[in-house]
Amino acid sequence: MxxxxxxxxxxxxxxxxxxxxxxxxxxxxxxxxxVLVAAKTGPGxxxxxxxxVIKDLGLDKPFYVQYFSWMKDFVTGEWGNTFQTNQxxxxxxxxxxxxxxxxxxxxxxxxxxxxxxxxxxxxYRQNSRFDRMSATTAFGMLSLPNYIVAPxxxxxxxxxxxxxxxxxxxxxxxxxxxAHLKAFVLPSITIALPLFAGxxxxxxxxxxGTLQSEFITTARAKGVSTRNILFRHAxxxxxxxxxxxxxxxxxxxxxxxxxxxxxxxxxxxxRLTVESIFRREFPTVxxxxxxxxxxxxxxxxxxxxxxxxIDPRVRAGRALG
Amino acid sequence: MNTRIQxxxxxxxxxxxxxxxxxxxxxTERGLVRSVDGVSFSLDRGKALGIVGESGSGKTVLSRxxxxxxxxxxxxxxxxxxxxxxxxxxxxxxxxxxxxxxEMSMIFQDPMTSxxxxxxxxxxxxxxxxxxxxxxxQNARETALKLLYDVRIPEPEKRLDQYAxxxxxxxxxxxxxxxxxxxxxxxxxxxxxxTALDVTVQAQILELIGDxxxxxxxxxxxxxxxxxxxxxxxxxxAVMYGGKLVEKAPTRTLFANMKMPYTEALxxxxxxxxxxxxxxxxxxxxxxxxxxxxxxxxxxxPRCEYVQPKCVTEEPPLLTAEHLDHVYACWYPVGSPVYxxxxxxxxxxxxxxxxxxx
Numbered sequence: 019m020x021x022x023x024x025x026x027x028x029x030x031x032x033x034x035x036x037x038x039x040x041x042x043x044x045x046x047x048x049x050x051x052x053v054l055v056a057a058k059t060g061p062g063x064x065x066x067x068x069x070x071v072i073k074d075l076g077l078d079k080p081f082y083v084q085y086f087s088w089m090k091d092f093v094t095g096e097w098g099n100t101f102q103t104n105q106x107x108x109x110x111x112x113x114x115x116x117x118x119x120x121x122x123x124x125x126x127x128x129x130x131x132x133x134x135x136x137x138x139x140x141x142y143r144q145n146s147r148f149d150r151m152s153a154t155t156a157f158g159m160l161s162l163p164n165y166i167v168a169p170x171x172x173x174x175x176x177x178x179x180x181x182x183x184x185x186x187x188x189x190x191x192x193x194x195x196x197a198h199l200k201a202f203v204l205p206s207i208t209i210a211l212p213l214f215a216g217x218x219x220x221x222x223x224x225x226x227g228t229l230q231s232e233f234i235t236t237a238r239a240k241g242v243s244t245r246n247i248l249f250r251h252a253x254x255x256x257x258x259x260x261x262x263x264x265x266x267x268x269x270x271x272x273x274x275x276x277x278x279x280x281x282x283x284x285x286x287x288x289r290l291t292v293e294s295i296f297r298r299e300f301p302t303v304x305x306x307x308x309x310x311x312x313x314x315x316x317x318x319x320x321x322x323x324x325x326x327x328i329d330p331r332v333r334a335g336r337a338l339g
Numbered sequence: 340m341n342t343r344i345q346x347x348x349x350x351x352x353x354x355x356x357x358x359x360x361x362x363x364x365x366x367t368e369r370g371l372v373r374s375v376d377g378v379s380f381s382l383d384r385g386k387a388l389g390i391v392g393e394s395g396s397g398k399t400v401l402s403r404x405x406x407x408x409x410x411x412x413x414x415x416x417x418x419x420x421x422x423x424x425x426x427x428x429x430x431x432x433x434x435x436x437x438x439x440x441x442e443m444s445m446i447f448q449d450p451m452t453s454x455x456x457x458x459x460x461x462x463x464x465x466x467x468x469x470x471x472x473x474x475x476x477q478n479a480r481e482t483a484l485k486l487l488y489d490v491r492i493p494e495p496e497k498r499l500d501q502y503a504x505x506x507x508x509x510x511x512x513x514x515x516x517x518x519x520x521x522x523x524x525x526x527x528x529x530x531x532x533x534t535a536l537d538v539t540v541q542a543q544i545l546e547l548i549g550d551x552x553x554x555x556x557x558x559x560x561x562x563x564x565x566x567x568x569x570x571x572x573x574x575x576x577a578v579m580y581g582g583k584l585v586e587k588a589p590t591r592t593l594f595a596n597m598k599m600p601y602t603e604a605l606x607x608x609x610x611x612x613x614x615x616x617x618x619x620x621x622x623x624x625x626x627x628x629x630x631x632x633x634x635x636x637x638x639x640x641p642r643c644e645y646v647q648p649k650c651v652t653e654e655p656p657l658l659t660a661e662h663l664d665h666v667y668a669c670w671y672p673v674g675s676p677v678y679x680x681x682x683x684x685x686x687x688x689x690x691x692x693x694x695x696x697x
Binding site (some may be wrong): 231232233236237238239240241242243250254255301312326329330331334 | 404408436437438439440441444445447449451452453454455456457458466467470471502504515518519630
């Protein structure tokens with residue numbers, strides 16, 4: 019219980035720090051007020067219009083008051099409207115977030131489902147032809163930038179073979195599953211390639227270590243089949259680095275795959291954030307960052323639970339702490 | 340419920356296990372490591388054989404090679420291993436796997452690392468039961484509990500759902516024994532089963548192995564560096580040096596009438612409780628032989644106190660002593676005239692009981 023409370027406090031602290039830093043950065047950049055006013059009113063605003071905007075956004079108040087009132091709005095959900103389109107920011111985020119979540123999940127699933135078997139087999143047959151080939155392929159994938167992969171995939175599968183439409187047209191998973199998957203298949207592959215390579219190498223290294231343990235010999239001497247030795251005995255204790263890397267990538271994939279989103283014209287969180295920055299719509303940026311931070315911290319909380327599932331010793335250590 | 344799984348009781352003429360000229364060599368960058376270099380012996384059902392030697396004498400490789408447990412890559416294995424009347428050295432991995440855990444089991448040196456850290460103890464014991472005997476979950480769990488009773492672990496019900504890290508070293512080794520005994524093997528290999536344990540626990544574990552051997556009419560091969568360990572728990576002892584068998588005799592005969600100076604040196608290296616305190620420990624000077632380029636002649640000759648010119652040039656064959664079941668590989672065995680002369684000379688020099696004083 020004490021542990022849960024401590025973790026919860028940590029989570030809140032992280033979100034507060036992240037949003038505080040974002041707010042400060044946006045507030046204290048040179049000519050912040052002027053930039054914001056110009057963004058909201060458009061060029062050629064009168065003095066009265068400008069002052070109204072300043073009052074409306076609370077730009078005349080001290081920073082900490084602004085931050086607290088922003089926090090209050092964030093918690094209560096009254097996020098206000100975007101400047102240009104005059105939509106509610108909440109609706110913009112609500113539109114962009116599922117796209118990012120799906121992209122992240124599909125990318126991770128693709129990468130993991132390919133990386134685990136390849137890594138396990140590479141580790142088992144260390145230095146075999148398969149191992150060397152998979153290593154070479156992995157390094158190749160790692161060094162391919164996604165702005166090369168994305169157009170090549172599009173050329174192959176949207177232009178030469180018209181298997182998937184371009185641009186990716188987003189539809190909900192339940193509205194039209196086929197169109198939904200078609201929209202995500204190419205961007206997911208683009209994201210998954212370098213992830214696969216990284217995951218594969220990580221798990222392979224850990225797995226090689228585990229396979230040298232005495233308890234693997236014990237399992238062999240019991241007559242356990244190779245497949246069960248690999249997947250039942252060796253895989254679970256080898257998962258730590260992989261789980262950590264996967265968790266770190268959740269955050270990176272949600273807000274940080276702007277290039278891929280842009281290529282496939284998917285309106286995810288990355289695009290929303292970056293375009294809001296370009297349009298100087300700082301309130302939108304702030305809410306996007308806050309949401310991403312919240313997701314990131316929640317995932318890490320979840321990962322801690324996975325650690326405990328992987329290794330009972332973590333559970334025991336926690337009970338003592 | 341009678342779930343005690345007895346060792347199979349097929350009656351076969353001749354010994355249970357017959358190893359003939361077994362060689363196990365590893366290809367390395369330095370060259371061929373001859374870890375086991377022509378070892379022959381046989382073992383009867385229900386008997387306990389001790390294999391004794393220093394680190395690097397090939398005793399662990401020998402036991403794993405008999406089971407066929409070594410990875411096949413970069414390993415050359417030749418000779419013959421006849422188990423229950425059938426040759427098993429050329430069996431495929433799939434066929435060997437049917438033997439592992441069912442007919443031959445092994446327990447290891449370090450119970451801290453030889454149990455799976457993330458799998459419950461009960462699951463680790465019942466795994467073999469479901470693989471070899473096709474037991475369902477419930478049945479396997481009950482049998483696992485029975486096995487935990489057999490290995491005299493305190494509070495066995497509780498242990499089923501615990502993990503290895505929640506148990507003491509002695510309890511872990513008991514769990515290892517339970518795993519090894521699960522399917523009623525005919526041979527149990529115990530590879531330094533007590534080396535990593537407290538002295539007080541060592542005796543209990545050895546006793547447990549002995550009791551189970553008698554109860555189940557199972558053979559035991561006890562691999563250790565410690566002559567003291569095998570003394571009270573084996574019927575026969577085989578001493579290994581540099582990948583070869585250098586002496587083998589019934590335990591009593593060996594201790595009463597050892598022939599190999601190496602065996603003698605091993606025995607002398609055990610501290611005696613009656614010695615006054617601060618008595619210098621007897622050590623065997625030098626290192627175990629390089630198994631890539633083993634010494635010519637007798638492999639122990641570079642370290643032997645009684646070495647003669649012939650020892651360095653000619654390798655001694657296995658000779659039979661006055662008891663027919665006692666063999667040794669030495670030109671000038673303990674008690675021979677040359678040995679006595681050299682011994683007297685050494686004593687005059689004042690090295691006394693200190694074998695190999697520099």
